Every structure is written in C-alpha cells, then in structure tokens.
Amino acid sequence: MADAGVSYTIATVENATEIGSLLRDHGYRLTSPRWQVWSVLRSANRHLTAEEIAHKVNDADPTVNISSVYRSLTLFEELDLVRESHLGIDGSARWEIAHPDDHFHLVCRRCGSVNHHVGELVEQIRSHLGDHHAFAAENIDLVVTGVCGDCLG
Amino acid sequence: MADAGVSYTIATVENATEIGSLLRDHGYRLTSPRWQVWSVLRSANRHLTAEEIAHKVNDADPTVNISSVYRSLTLFEELDLVRESHLGIDGSARWEIAHPDDHFHLVCRRCGSVNHHVGELVEQIRSHLGDHHAFAAENIDLVVTGVCGDCLG
DNA sequence: TTAAGTGCAAACGCTTTGCAGTTCA
DNA sequence: TGAACTGCAAAGCGTTTGCACTTAA
Numbered sequence: 001m002a003d004a005g006v007s008y009t010i011a012t013v014e015n016a017t018e019i020g021s022l023l024r025d026h027g028y029r030l031t032s033p034r035w036q037v038w039s040v041l042r043s044a045n046r047h048l049t050a051e052e053i054a055h056k057v058n059d060a061d062p063t064v065n066i067s068s069v070y071r072s073l074t075l076f077e078e079l080d081l082v083r084e085s086h087l088g089i090d091g092s093a094r095w096e097i098a099h100p101d102d103h104f105h106l107v108c109r110r111c112g113s114v115n116h117h118v119g120e121l122v123e124q125i126r127s128h129l130g131d132h133h134a135f136a137a138e139n140i141d142l143v144v145t146g147v148c149g150d151c152l153g
Numbered sequence: 154m155a156d157a158g159v160s161y162t163i164a165t166v167e168n169a170t171e172i173g174s175l176l177r178d179h180g181y182r183l184t185s186p187r188w189q190v191w192s193v194l195r196s197a198n199r200h201l202t203a204e205e206i207a208h209k210v211n212d213a214d215p216t217v218n219i220s221s222v223y224r225s226l227t228l229f230e231e232l233d234l235v236r237e238s239h240l241g242i243d244g245s246a247r248w249e250i251a252h253p254d255d256h257f258h259l260v261c262r263r264c265g266s267v268n269h270h271v272g273e274l275v276e277q278i279r280s281h282l283g284d285h286h287a288f289a290a291e292n293i294d295l296v297v298t299g300v301c302g303d304c305l306g
Numbered sequence: 307t308t309a310a311g312t313g314c315a316a317a318c319g320c321t322t323t324g325c326a327g328t329t330c331a
Numbered sequence: 332t333g334a335a336c337t338g339c340a341a342a343g344c345g346t347t348t349g350c351a352c353t354t355a356a
Contacts, residue, residue, distance in 0.1 A: 029330055029335060050321080065338045070321060086239035091346085092320065106288050121281055125295070128274055134302030135259050142278070143294045149287030182355050184311060203345080218313045223346065244321085245345060312353065318346080328337065 019081075026079060033068035034075070036061055041082060046114050047094035047105075085141070102126075104142035110151040172234075179232060186221035187228070189214055194235060199267050200247035200258075238294070255279075257295035263304040 019038050020030035028034075036057040041048065048056075050073060054066040073095055076082040083098045085105075102122035106115045122140050129135045172191050173183035181187075189210040194201065201209075203226060207219040226248055229235040236251045238258075255275035259268045275293050282288045 024331090027335090031330075031336065033337075063338080067322075067339080068337060071336085074322095106282070106286065106290075108288075109291070117286065121278065125274065125278070125297070129259070129297060129299075133259065133270065134305065135261075135297070136300040136305060137259075137297045138262070138299040139297070141294075141296045141298075144278070144282060144288070144290045145292045145294075146282075146288055146290040148289075152287065152289060177356090180310090182310060184355075186312075216313080220314080220347075221312060224311080227347095308354100308356100310353100310355080312351105314350095314352105315348100316350105317348075320344090320346105322341105322343070324341085325339090326337105327339105328335100329333105330335075331333100 022079070022081075028075065032061060033057070033064045034072045036064055037069055037072040038076070038081075041076075041095065041097050044096070047085065047096050049092045049094055051092070053095065085143075102140065104140075104144065106148065107143060107145045108148035108151055109145050110147050113148060113150075115148070175232070175234075181228065185214060186210070186217045187225045189217055190222055190225040191229070191234075194229075194248065194250050197249070200238065200249050202245045202247055204245070206248065238296075255293065257293075257297065259301065260296060260298045261301035261304055262298050263300050266301060266303075268301070 019035070023030050023034065037053055039060075040053050040056045050066065050069055053073070054064070054069045057064050057069060073082060073084070077084060080098055082095050084093045084095055086093060096116075099116065099118070103116050103118045104122060106117065107113075108115075122142065125140055125142070126137045129137045172188070176183050176187065190206060192213075193206050193209045197209075203219065203222055206226070207217070207222045210217050210222060226235060226237070230237060233251055235248050237246050237248055239246055249269075252269065252271070256269050256271045257275060259270065260266075261268075275295065278293055278295070279290045282290045
C-alpha cells in the first residue's frame with residue numbers, strides 16, 4: 001500500500017463544543033482567543049507562524065493580542081492538540097494541528113508548498129531503527145526539501 | 154547491509170593547512186576565530202550551540218567574540234563545511250561538521266546523546282519519495298527522538 | 307598597503323513575562 | 332465572587348549588524 005496523499009485524517013477535536021469540553025476537562029476555560037486560534041489552525045491547509053495565526057485571528061477579532069496567541073499555542077501543545085516545528089524555512093517556528101497518525105513533511109523549495117503525508121514510510125523507519133539500531137523511536141520528525149511533482153512539470 | 158554505526162566519515166577538510174587553502178581559494182582569509190571555531194567543531198563528537206562553541210573557543214583564545222563565531226559559522230555553512238540544524242531540544246540552533254554522506258540523527262531523551270548514522274535508510278527514503286510521491290528529494294532531515302539502546306539496558 | 311576581518315555595543319526579531327484590569331464559571 | 336485569563340508593554344534571548352580599529356596576505 002502506497003502512502004496516502006496530501007489529505008490526512010484531522011485531529012479528533014472537531015468543533016467548538018468539543019474543544020470547549022476538552023479544555024474544561026483539564027480545568028481550562030474556552031475563551032475567544034483560544035477559540036479563534038483553534039479555528040484558524042483547523043481551517044489552515046499548511047503550517048502557520050504565530051504571526052500569521054495572529055493576523056488571521058485579528059481578521060475576526062482585532063482585540064486579540066499576539067501574546068494570547070502564543071499562550072494558546074503553548075496550552076494546545078501541552079494538551080497534544082497542536083505541534084510546533086522548525087521546517088528550516090526561516091527562524092520562526094510553525095504550528096499545525098497535531099495529527100493522530102505518523103506523517104512527514106515535503107517542502108518544495110520552488111513553490112514553497114508544505115505537504116503532509118501519512119502512510120507506511122514512518123512506520124518503516126521506526127521498525128528499521130528498532131531492528132538495526134536498538135533504538136526505541138518515539139517521535140520521528142522527517143522533513144524533506146526538494147521539488148514537488150507539480151513543479152517538476 | 155545494515156546502516157553503519159555511530160562513527161562516520163569526517164568531512165574532507167582535515168587540518169589547518171587544508172582549511173586555510175580552502176578559504177583562500179574562495180577569497181577568504183584564515184584568521185584566529187575561524188581556525189578556533191573549525192577546530193572546536195572538528196573535535197566535537199556532538200552538535201554544539203553557538204554559545205557552546207564560543208565558550209570552548211574562549212578557553213583557547215579569550216579575545217574571540219561570539220559575533221565572530223556566528224560570522225565564522227555562517228561562512229562555513231556557505232562553503233558547505235558545516236550544517237545548522239534545529240534538533241527540537243530548545244530554541245537555539247546547533248552546528249556540526251557537514252558530513253559528506255547522507256545521515257540522520259538519533260536523539261535519546263533519557264541520556265541526551267545525539268548519534269549520527271550513515272547508511273541506506275536515507276537513500277531508501279529518497280527512492281520511496283520519488284517512486285510513490287513524485288517528489289525529487291534534495292535535503293532529507295530525519296531527526297528521531299526516543300530511547301537509545303544503552304538506556305534501554 | 308589595504309581590503310578583509312574583528313571586537314564591541316547596539317539593534318533586531320521572535321517569544322515570554324509581570325502586572326493590572328477583565329471575564330468566564 | 333474569585334480564580335483564570337487577557338491586553339499591554341517591557342524584558343528576554345539568540346542572532347545580526349554598523350562602525351572604527353586591526354590584521355592577513
């Protein structure tokens with residue numbers, strides 16, 4: 001079975017009600033900044049910097065401060081709802097919804113697209129490391145830069 | 154053939170004479186900060202932050218400023234002598250001698266060791282991406298965190 | 307000799323934090 | 332009501348840069 005394509009299963013938290021109760025279950029409140037940051041990440045089809053998130057959040061609610069964006073992201077990361085990554089594009093971190101499945105990133109240096117892929121590759125790496133290197137892999141971060149199929153023409 | 158172990162082939166520039174002529178070939182000078190930074194990286198068996206490099210350099214020559222360390226690292230990176238990476242340990246970048254071979258990093262979250270491995274795995278990933286994803290991989294950055302064989306006991 | 311390189315200190319960009327005021331439960 | 336949360340502004344941290352001085356070639 002080849003790896004699945006660009007689309008991938010979305011995290012299990014689907015809507016405001018769910019993230020609201022999830023936060024409450026952990027003793028946190030659902031607030032406007034948190035909800036806005038969550039929806040921006042949910043509707044994004046790519047990795048976003050904190051500044052990009054803040055900008056989109058401010059389209060809906062200009063009163064939200066970027067420090068609340070950072071605080072929301074930090075909280076979501078602790079709850080395993082989002083993930084931070086350094087994709088080597090520039091100095092800033094980028095954020096995405098935490099995927100329930102193993103996945104990796106293909107960064108096209110020509111068109112700048114960042115595509116996610118889920119599938120067997122990460123699992124192959126994991127078992128390779130266990131079999132050949134006696135290493136119990138927990139987090140596998142595979143970032144590949146190159147040229148995507150569209151740009152290859 | 155299984156992947157090679159922790160040891161790996163060192164970059165082709167071996168000593169002061171060689172890095173001196175390499176720099177001169179590109180129109181640069183061999184200076185004390187550059188030579189110090191180069192020796193620290195050459196003798197390091199792990200990734201170092203700029204601050205760690207500066208500290209070690211200052212053991213040999215306390216007059217070297219950290220800004221020269223950064224300038225040396227930037228120059229070496231342009232010449233493909235060193236590589237910068239974000240290993241997800243903290244916010245700072247880490248530096249290592251640029252390996253001539255494809256390799257990946259195994260970061261043990263228990264003992265903190267960062268081991269390099271060369272071998273077939275990266276090449277397998279590259280061909281997988283070409284075959285299944287129509288993606289021409291150039292740089293493959295694989296960082297795996299987990300627990301190493303020594304810590305597993 | 308002189309352009310390349312340096313140390314120093316100040317600036318930079320991203321991120322975090324202290325605090326007083328606000329808001330959700 | 333009161334603890335959780337926010338906006339704001341200032342601080343923090345790693346990194347870069349302007350400038351006058353120094354040095355390798």
